[in-house]
Amino acid sequence: MSETGASSAFEDAFHKSAERHERVWVFVAVAMLTLLLAGTMFIVVYAYGIVVRTDGFRRDPAAVEAPEGSVVKTGPNAYTVTVVARLWRWSPSPLRIPKGATVTFRVTSADVLHGFAIQGTTVNVTAVPGITGSVTYTFNRPGTFNIVCNEYCGLEHQGMLGRIVVAGDPA
């Protein structure tokens, strides 16, 4: 088979078995990735609240609508919070909410990029200057959650921390 005559019985046998196993492997790989894809899509539909939606654009990032950092009650134990990121602080902080509250965070930045992440949750939104993004999350566990800026925003980036306090009893 080989033109150099370097072939051997071992090489031929190895080659044949390799081609057989190769087909099995490719089938398994494709099947696994298809299942992962289906699982991923299912979770997206199931936990749609954490998917970032677009709540509006503005030409001038600094022209943030007032009132900044407002908390509006929109239903029984449901709130909409307008989160504004600035060098190097979050408003509102600390945010106090009752246990079990479903909160829609409308997140934007007035200057550079920031990252709105609530430690220990799946809330993770880029605060983009000029765009407002929103996510919804239900706080079922009481305690203090740290808001951590996770997008580099300059010299005091590491200190851009905030707090959400979830009270022990439902409202």
Next chain:
Amino acid sequence: MSATAIPGALLASVAAPADVLAPQRRTMLAFLVWGFSALMIGAMIGPLQALNYGGVNAYPALAPILKSYYQGLTIHGVLNAYIFTFFVTCGLLVYLPARELGLAPNMALWRGCFGAMALGTLMLLVAMFDNSSSVLWTFYPPLKGSAWFYLGMTLVVLGSLMPLPILLDLRARWKARRPGEVTPLVTYMSLTTMLMWALAGGGALIELIVQLNPWALGLTDTIDPIVARTLFWWTGHPIVYFWLMPAYVSWYGLLSKQIGGKLVSDPMARLTFALLLVFSLPVGSHHQFTDPGFSPVWRGILTALTLSVALPSLVTAFTIGLSLEYAGRLRGGLGWLGWFTALPWRDPSVAAQVLAMLTFIFGGAGGIVNGSWELNNIVHNTTWVPGHFHITVGTASALTFMGVTFWMLPHLTGRALLSRRLALAAAWLWFAGMSIFALGMHWAGLHGVPRRAWISMLPRSVYERVYGDAYFALFLVAIGGCILWLATIAFYTVFLGSLGTRRLDRRPAIPFAQAFGGRESYALDGGEPVGIVANQEVSKLARALEHLGLITAFTAFATAAAYVPIFWPFLRNVTAARGWVVW
């Protein structure tokens, strides 16, 4: 076994009349030395960042040179991720195909590539060391660095595209003399990589030329941050394959020979590269999963499609794994794992590359997490992400490139490697250091520790309150960083030391592998035995994959189709942000 015999033509003697290959070797050496010098600076800074996560703030002691963690991190990222990888890749992906085909590359273009990137590097170094551009390697506006930074970056990207015309010309000349035959494998893989990069580089080039350069030069006052960010990730996702594919070139094209075996499947190597070209480009927006501004449904579809890029890597795991097994069996390895321990572990080039592969198994698995939806939300922009790319580009690619230098330096200079043992030590230390570092980074990321944050500057009480849960993980990060310092010192002692050792009697040849069913040599001239060519009779797949123009055109179309719906809302809702210099 023919695989262990030394072909006579291997001796491209130093005394050969008119050594026509000398200019190519010198240029290749220049690419290697410049690239690895960049890594040397970047890698020496790296452990400072690891110590930062362990709560040790070394920056005040370095104040005259580095004013902040962020300045150090910018230098580390730019030099390691762009300068190091681009130089090594633009050298290897021209030199190896040229030697495989036995044709001289267009030297003017190749030197031009070096010159453009070298000038760009110098501009970047000025802009980074004077602390005018501590914008990190992602340089997201409206953080605003100096014009030197963006102009330097533009030159580096433009230079990195120059191997493409060189490769197209090499392949056309070879095809003209071997009509109807399939392109030899190393050339095929190199060309596919460059075609991918040409399509990928468009995003960064548009961002730099249309947005950042005019803005930094004062011609425009404001910039649209989300457009810049999206253009960046158009390039920023496929760039990971621009880092990885050259390592694959070595794994598929050379390593089998180095371990005394053969590549078990030439067509699967081609398929892997063609799939990487197609799959890596349209899905960059999954890096923007947490960004507002465009349709979540469309983003979801693209994010899910990201998982497709795992397929070529899983095929690689099989093909390379089996090639290792074949060589191990030939060397007498028995049983389930005997073939693995029977590999030539005493060869530092082999050890480095096999260890690089081992870490990539974990890197690939972590990549699937990043590409999954809800999981990504937990790890996005935490230390998980740099943990991930330090075992992918930082080990799978970087350690493979180090392994390549262990045979290539003697090949290029005709001088002995300074110390085989020290080279082995460097490879193992890098592997151990990166493994421990990455374990800590991944783990800390699950505790919500953000990436690229100067947390050792925080008051101790705040550090404890916010990141106390991750203390052990962050300790591992610092330990891993210290081991990597030792690895760096060991590696550069070998690398730099080998430039001045005794001359060898014979120059080691390029270890081009042979594939099952393939011919041994396909060089036209140039005197070295070379090449992997698919068996014409058996491989319809290899023949079908020769249509690189069509595959590239399809990829370009798919990429455009993926990005039009993303850019549409941005173009209708322009943001005019002013620049900020806040470091």
